[in-house]
Amino acid sequence: MDSLITAAGRALAAGDPLGALKRVALRDDAPALALRGIAMAQLGDLERAKALLKSAARAFSPKEAVARARCVVAEAEIALVSRDLGWPQKALRTARATLQGHGDRVNAAYAGSLEARRLILIGRLDEAERLLAGFDPTPLPPVARVAHELAAAGIAVRRLRTKAARAALGRAALAAYEANIPALTTEVENASLVLKMPAARLIAQGSERLLLLEEVEALLASQALVVDACRNVVREAGAVVQLATRPVLFALARTLAEAWPADASREALLRRAFRARHADESHRARLRVEMGRLRAELGAFAEINATAQGFELAPRRAREVVVLAPPVEEEHGAVLAFLADGESWSSSALAIALGASARTVQRALEELSGQHKVQPVGRGRARRWMTPPMPAFPTVLLLPGPLPSD
Template sequence: MDSLIAVAARALAAGDALGALNCVALRDDAHALALRGIAMAQLGDLPRARTLLRSAARAFGPKQPLARARCVVAEAEVALASRDLRAADPSFEAAWATLEACGDRLNAVHARCLEARRLLLMGRPDDAERALGKDPSGPLPAALRASRALLAAGIALRRLQATTARDALAIAAQAARESGIASLTAEVEHAALALAAPAARLIERGRSRNVTLEQVQALSSAKRLIVDACRYVVRESNVTISLASRPVLFALVCMLAEAWPEDVPRQTLIAKAFRAKLIDETHRARLRVEIGRLRALMKPIADVTATKGGFALMPASAHEVAVLGRLFDEKHAAVLALLADGESWSSSALAVASGASQRSVQRALDALASEDKVQAVGDGRARRWMTPPVVGFATTLLLPTPWSTE
């Protein structure tokens, strides 16, 4: 490769997009198009970046499969930065296989990281861990080590493994400092702040306090029955009962757990679980039916007993009962949590990541926009949603492996 291409590639590896453009801005050969596409991605012009990378892939053609595969993987990363969470298309999978077959180990590892990050954004940590694979046998560049460690931390956070996440972030911080890439260092610092920040609200024996993820992990190791209002499950030790598809039953167990060890009056249970204003005998009959269903589901870890005034939760072996709730009673918390990464999302991508219908997501976005909590950019199919940005900062895209044109 010629000297200008080599200089531009080194500039991109160091995060200097403007320096790379100074070398290749006026060139339209395949290598220059690819480098310009990556530079535009780092500067935040993602549509232009995808166009340039597609042009570069066509310019390389079938006679240069390795270079073409690198362009396809780079375009997949731009799509991920655009929050296009659709399943990996055959061209990406074929490019990934080409990189591995041709011995381009670093870019193949990078492709694994991209797929793992997509799966993690969709809330599938087990699939993300499988996609990430085992640690590579050979040495990796510092930026790629940091990227893998960040992914490992993200998987651990999804699993409420605070200690594992902290260890992974320490590795990521060291690697980010070695890379010298400011955006990468900032990403690691942001993840560390998120780990140290309050993650949930704990209600125990009528008292409420905010807890961090490490404190949540400590709760899980104790003899406690935990009603998790963030994940809609009830768990004790190694037993987990999901009530995500049973909202009435979850509302009942949540009220019983918040009141424990006291009971909850029947009228209160009916009014809150059934949202009934005028209570009659049909509501009381329904309550008895729902309590019977709850007893059957909770049998391995607890019982629901009738008292003179209402019903009470009776753990089978746990000594304490606690409720983990969201920090804020935000109706559209799931959408806000996805937008908290600062990137722009389409409503379809938010629907894929949250598991809700696109129409439900659109209603949530409209409600949040009316409260100035989110804002829209663009019109029609190009419309994207994001939280109000910090003035003076543009979206950046981290490409953790040096671009190679050999």
């Protein structure tokens, strides 16, 4: 074993990329290229890191399958941090299978954590949960445990399981402390902020207030009738009526809920649902039709009664009607929500995460840029978008152990 390669690998595992570069910066053999690539990634030069890792993967012989697979895992983490959601996940799955087949349990587990975190970003929580289910990270080194626990926390947060999220983040913080890598500790601390920041607004009886994530969880578990503007659904005691594909009906339901226990005027309903400034008889006729459809959808939850001024919502069982709305509501709010994680996103990655067309996302980014709410970095295909100011890059990449065939 090359002593300089071993020393450089240990420096990277300890979060010291400069120390690793001092040992291998002038070498162009495959193990040195791989270690230089990871060091450059830790220092934030992702383009150079990707080029070095690709060169390393080509330089390793076909017999050195484990080393090549580790390079793929490192490339996958760079893609995740770069929000390159179009990066070929099949390559990561193949690398994970190779690592498992050769007994490299640590890097195989890390590859699984990366795949789960990508699935979480694009909202495929069931797949991410299945990927992590039944896996015990306890025997893993601290850095790998942090990756696993951050993925588990991400799923728990999106499932509104704040107790499980807090426990996973606590385990991640303990593992980061054991690893004694400041950048890793910072990453866990940043992930933990989601439990301390407003997650939604509660609108009820003419007033509103911000809610933390655990308060949202408690609200959805209560007996209140909740018109959820974060998901465009209506909820009560675990039962859900989906209105995400019926925006007019949801707009009417929200207007009625915001007015409860009073009635909502026809003018207010027409403005919210049809954006009609001056209502005529055709608008009023359509309002009656849509109200009939909403009655059918919410029949198990509430009655909708006509009044002299408009319509009122009368819950059947719930004692309270509330609206759960995003913390900030504005045009292109979903784009801003993804950019709020502090990372740089490409327009194509945002389109994948939002389930929207690339052109729609590009128009939104251009409008937000004109309002100085987002800023572009780079040009052409390398252009990324982020919220100013530009944050630091704390993620630690893992490629432990000897790189040549062993």
